Amino acid sequence: MKKIIILSLLVLLFGACKEKTKFSYSVTVSAPEEYPVEVHEGWLMDDQKKFICAMPKAGKEGGGWEYDGSKAGQGGSKIPYHLNLTYVAYAEKKFYTVDADLPVDKILEEFNKGFDVEADHKVDGEYPLVHDTYNTFTIGAAPGGVIVIWLSAGHHRVEICRLQAKEVFVDRNDFYDNANERTQEGFFDKMFEIQLPEVAQEEIREKGIPFGLWDNYRERFKYRFVLQPYDDKDKFTFQSVGYFNGEANLFYLPNLNKNDYTLVGIPNIAKLSFTRYNTDIEFNDQEMLSVFKKLQSKHPNKPMDILVVPTFMYKDFKLSVKCEDEIIPLTKYQVKGVWGG
Known part of the structure; x- marks a missing residue:
C-alpha cells in the first residue's frame, strides 16, 4: 500500500512539472x-x-x-x-x-x-x-x-x-x-x-x-566533435559550443561519453576541455558552410565528425571534418589559446 501511495505521488508530481x-x-x-x-x-x-x-x-x-x-x-x-x-x-x-x-x-x-x-x-x-x-x-x-x-x-x-x-x-x-x-x-x-x-x-x-x-546560419547539420589525441588516455571532459545561428550548448560528463551526434547550426566558437588542457577555437562561417554542404551533397544524410587533433604537448590543434571515408582539412579556424598542463 505504501509503495502505491508513493508511486501515485510521484506520478502527480511529474504531471505537475510537465504541465507547468x-x-x-x-x-x-x-x-x-x-x-x-x-x-x-x-x-x-x-x-x-x-x-x-x-x-x-x-x-x-x-x-x-x-x-x-x-x-x-x-x-x-x-x-x-x-x-x-x-x-x-x-x-x-x-x-x-x-x-x-x-x-x-x-x-x-x-x-x-x-x-x-x-x-x-x-x-x-x-x-x-x-x-x-x-x-x-x-x-x-x-x-x-x-x-x-x-x-x-x-x-x-x-x-x-x-x-x-x-x-x-x-x-x-x-x-x-x-x-x-x-x-x-x-x-x-x-x-x-x-x-x-x-x-x-x-x-x-x-x-x-x-x-x-x-x-x-539557420541551416542545421548532424555532427559532433571527436578528439584524436596522441595519448589514447586523453578525452573530452567538457564542451561549450556557440553556433552562428545564435544557439549554444554545454556538454558535461557523463553525457560526453555517449559521443552523440547533434543536429545544430555551424559552430562559431568551441570551448573544449580535456583531461589536462583546455582551449578556445573560433571557426570561419563561410568555410564551415562550404565544407559541411560539400560533404552533405556527396554523403546525403550521413553525420559528420569535426576531428580535433592536438600537436605535441598541446601547443596547437589541427582540425578537419570527416564524413564516412572523406576528410576535408579546415584552414580558417583560430586557436585562441591553450591552457593547463
Missing part, C-alpha cells in the same frame, strides 16, 4: 555587431491579449547575434502569445515592424524541457548535474527584417522561431527626443555614422549588406 505553464524571464533585444538596431516601441501579450511587458528601450543594441542584449527591467512569467515590435535598423537606414503570433507550444516545450547544468556545490567530491531552465526571452533583429527568437540562460540558448518584419515609416522626431531641422534622410545618414563601427561602414559601402546570411 509559468516561467519567470527577462526580455531583451539583440542584433549583429555590425548591424545595430534600437527599439522604438513594442510589447508582448498573453493568450487573453493582455499586456505582459514592453520591449526594453536600452539604446543601441548590437553586441552580437550570439548575445542577449541589454536587460532593462522588462519581463514576465506568463507565456507570451503575441509579439509587437518596431525598431530602427541603422545600417539599412530603415524602421521595421513585426506584429505576429508566437509558437506557444514550442515555447512551453523548451521551457519545460530545460537542460542539465552543474550544481554550484559538490556532492561526494563532485559537482552533480541538476536540471534548470531558461530565464531570458531574446528577440534578435538582423538585416532584411529577419527576426529570430531564442530562450537562453547562461551558456544555453535555443531557437524558438523565425519571423519576418516589414519596413514601416516612423517620423524621426517621434523616435528621437532631440528633434532638430534634419530631414528623415539626414537623420538616417548621421545615425549611420554614429552607431556603426567604422569598419562596418566601409564594408557596407564597398560590398553592401549580406542579406540572407542569417538565414544561411
Whole structure:
C-alpha cells in the first residue's frame, strides 16, 4: 500500500512539472555587431491579449547575434502569445515592424524541457548535474527584417522561431527626443555614422549588406566533435559550443561519453576541455558552410565528425571534418589559446 501511495505521488508530481505553464524571464533585444538596431516601441501579450511587458528601450543594441542584449527591467512569467515590435535598423537606414503570433507550444516545450547544468556545490567530491531552465526571452533583429527568437540562460540558448518584419515609416522626431531641422534622410545618414563601427561602414559601402546570411546560419547539420589525441588516455571532459545561428550548448560528463551526434547550426566558437588542457577555437562561417554542404551533397544524410587533433604537448590543434571515408582539412579556424598542463 505504501509503495502505491508513493508511486501515485510521484506520478502527480511529474504531471505537475510537465504541465507547468509559468516561467519567470527577462526580455531583451539583440542584433549583429555590425548591424545595430534600437527599439522604438513594442510589447508582448498573453493568450487573453493582455499586456505582459514592453520591449526594453536600452539604446543601441548590437553586441552580437550570439548575445542577449541589454536587460532593462522588462519581463514576465506568463507565456507570451503575441509579439509587437518596431525598431530602427541603422545600417539599412530603415524602421521595421513585426506584429505576429508566437509558437506557444514550442515555447512551453523548451521551457519545460530545460537542460542539465552543474550544481554550484559538490556532492561526494563532485559537482552533480541538476536540471534548470531558461530565464531570458531574446528577440534578435538582423538585416532584411529577419527576426529570430531564442530562450537562453547562461551558456544555453535555443531557437524558438523565425519571423519576418516589414519596413514601416516612423517620423524621426517621434523616435528621437532631440528633434532638430534634419530631414528623415539626414537623420538616417548621421545615425549611420554614429552607431556603426567604422569598419562596418566601409564594408557596407564597398560590398553592401549580406542579406540572407542569417538565414544561411539557420541551416542545421548532424555532427559532433571527436578528439584524436596522441595519448589514447586523453578525452573530452567538457564542451561549450556557440553556433552562428545564435544557439549554444554545454556538454558535461557523463553525457560526453555517449559521443552523440547533434543536429545544430555551424559552430562559431568551441570551448573544449580535456583531461589536462583546455582551449578556445573560433571557426570561419563561410568555410564551415562550404565544407559541411560539400560533404552533405556527396554523403546525403550521413553525420559528420569535426576531428580535433592536438600537436605535441598541446601547443596547437589541427582540425578537419570527416564524413564516412572523406576528410576535408579546415584552414580558417583560430586557436585562441591553450591552457593547463
